[in-house]
Amino acid sequence: MLSLTDMLQVVAQTFRDVLPIAAILIAFQVGVLRRQPANPKQILIGFAYVLVGLSLFLVGLEQAIFPLGKTMAAQLTAPSFLATGSDEVSAVAGSGAYVWLYAFSFAVGFSTTMAEPSLIAVALKARELTAGAIGDLGLRIAVALGVAIGITLGVYRIIAGIPLQYFILTGYVVVIVQTFFAPKQIVPLAYDSGGVTTSTITVPLVAGLGLGLAESIPDRNPLIDGFGLIAFASLFPMITVMGYAQASEWRAAHDRSNRSLETTDLASHQEDPP
Amino acid sequence: MSWLKAFVRLVSSSARDLVFIVVVIAFFQLVVLRQPFPNLGGVLLGLLFSLLGLALFVRGLDLGLFPLGESMAEAFALKGSLGWLLTFAFALGFGTTAAEPALIVIAQEASNVAAQAGAIGDSDSSRTTYALGLRFTVALAVGVAIVVGVWRILTGWPIHLMIASGYMIIVVLTIFAPQEIIGIAYDAGGITTSTITVPLVTALGVGLASSIEGRNPVSDGFGLIAFASLTPIIFVMVYGMLI
Numbered sequence: 275m276l277s278l279t280d281m282l283q284v285v286a287q288t289f290r291d292v293l294p295i296a297a298i299l300i301a302f303q304v305g306v307l308r309r310q311p312a313n314p315k316q317i318l319i320g321f322a323y324v325l326v327g328l329s330l331f332l333v334g335l336e337q338a339i340f341p342l343g344k345t346m347a348a349q350l351t352a353p354s355f356l357a358t359g360s361d362e363v364s365a366v367a368g369s370g371a372y373v374w375l376y377a378f379s380f381a382v383g384f385s386t387t388m389a390e391p392s393l394i395a396v397a398l399k400a401r402e403l404t405a406g407a408i409g410d411l412g413l414r415i416a417v418a419l420g421v422a423i424g425i426t427l428g429v430y431r432i433i434a435g436i437p438l439q440y441f442i443l444t445g446y447v448v449v450i451v452q453t454f455f456a457p458k459q460i461v462p463l464a465y466d467s468g469g470v471t472t473s474t475i476t477v478p479l480v481a482g483l484g485l486g487l488a489e490s491i492p493d494r495n496p497l498i499d500g501f502g503l504i505a506f507a508s509l510f511p512m513i514t515v516m517g518y519a520q521a522s523e524w525r526a527a528h529d530r531s532n533r534s535l536e537t538t539d540l541a542s543h544q545e546d547p548p
Numbered sequence: 549m550s551w552l553k554a555f556v557r558l559v560s561s562s563a564r565d566l567v568f569i570v571v572v573i574a575f576f577q578l579v580v581l582r583q584p585f586p587n588l589g590g591v592l593l594g595l596l597f598s599l600l601g602l603a604l605f606v607r608g609l610d611l612g613l614f615p616l617g618e619s620m621a622e623a624f625a626l627k628g629s630l631g632w633l634l635t636f637a638f639a640l641g642f643g644t645t646a647a648e649p650a651l652i653v654i655a656q657e658a659s660n661v662a663a664q665a666g667a668i669g670d671s672d673s674s675r676t677t678y679a680l681g682l683r684f685t686v687a688l689a690v691g692v693a694i695v696v697g698v699w700r701i702l703t704g705w706p707i708h709l710m711i712a713s714g715y716m717i718i719v720v721l722t723i724f725a726p727q728e729i730i731g732i733a734y735d736a737g738g739i740t741t742s743t744i745t746v747p748l749v750t751a752l753g754v755g756l757a758s759s760i761e762g763r764n765p766v767s768d769g770f771g772l773i774a775f776a777s778l779t780p781i782i783f784v785m786v787y788g789m790l791i
Contacts, residue, residue: 320612327604338594465774501731
């Protein structure tokens with residue numbers, strides 16, 4: 275239930291999170307730059323909006339939605355739910371007992387990433403800078419799909435007990451190879467989208483999922499197997515965002531060669547033919 | 549009435565952002581686990597809060613964080629003092645990460661698990677030391693990352709070569725690092741950047757790339773966060789090897 279003390283606690287925590295940032299900004303603004311930013315009043319109002327908005331957002335999620343999500347992660351990874359039909363929890367990753375768990379992982383990855391405030395911020399900036407050539411919604415869907423695939427694969431890894439580094443290092447190779455083929459402009463943005471995906475909402479939920487699973491399945495060590503989901507969630511968006519850029523570029527080239535005038539692809543206007 | 553229209557548009561786009569979470573939670577609660585919603589009124593109220601909060605946050609970004617980050621980047625570029633710019637970059641990365649709530653949670657979790665596994669002593673003090681060490685290692689890594697990222701924007705070095713070299717270092721370290729630290733280290737890369745740091749750092753990078761001649765805001769301005777998610781992996785593995 276939303277109690278006043280809980281709310282105040284979250285608000286206080288948000289302020290504590292912002293305080294060091296504000297201190298650093300003010301120290302450098304006053305001590306080093308000695309130059310007032312244009313429109314300081316508007317910036318202060320904006321800061322207040324961010325603070326109040328983030329507090330409200332977190333109060334809402336933490337008090338109402340998170341407990342549900344965490345209970346679900348616990349229930350879906352509990353031995354009693356996983357061991358349907360048999361006495362023991364299966365360590366066979368392809369086992370039917372895990373279908374709902376995979377579905378849940380995918381859905382949680384996708385839905386929490388779509389609501390991630392820092393991703394919204396970066397996507398808005400990308401749209402503004404490219405004058406709409408990189409759409410904010412398209413970018414966010416690409417990132418959300420990446421997180422969803424990443425977390426699902428990460429859950430599969432925990433169940434199957436395959437060492438984390440095999441997946442991650444293979445992922446790095448894919449990222450490097452893709453870099454050579456992706457449109458140059460998108461590369462830094464794609465690299466960034468790995469890091470922005472997992473902050474406020476996703477981390478607590480996903481960490482709970484991994485540790486709960488590693489405890490439920492026999493022969494899994496929480497320390498070795500329980501971590502790693504966030505690593506998957508920050509790797510796969512790079513792959514999907516570069517893939518998204520490659521796909522829209524390819525589609526645009528395809529459209530041009532077909533000389534179809536009725537379908538104009540917004541996502542690739544920046545790459546005009548020479 | 550234009551502000552009202554703008555407000556409605558803002559709230560409706562936040563509703564679009566949150567609809568997926570609602571659908572997922574409702575589906576799994578009602579269809580898969582077959583349990584009724586506990587405290588439905590509280591859940592709905594919480595959703596309303598999140599909706600308003602997200603709308604305010606996005607508006608606040610445009611009014612406050614983005615202009616501030618860009619004006620500071622521009623001011624640093626005008627001032628032309630490399631030392632102060634890099635100091636600022638380090639302070640921003642270190643200061644915000646040390647206080648990051650998600651990192652605090654994960655560091656505690658990691659120290660509990662490490663104590664249970666016998667990697668460190670099972671006492672409160674050794675757990676606290678381990679968690680604190682982990683946090684400062686990650687904060688240091690992010691500070692260094694933002695410095696390296698800013699340096700890249702200034703020099704125009706190709707980002708993919710730098711990131712690829714980072715991957716090489718990770719590959720080599722993975723071979724030598726103790727098995728218990730690898731999961732935590734790989735995860736540390738993703739949890740470093742908070743909801744307020746990301747917009748600010750993005751605005752800093754973009755502002756810097758816009759104020760320096762010959763730099764493109766899109767292809768040079770982004771990329772700071774990429775470094776911030778790479779260096780913690782390296783630093784935490786080294787931490788695990790030293791401890």
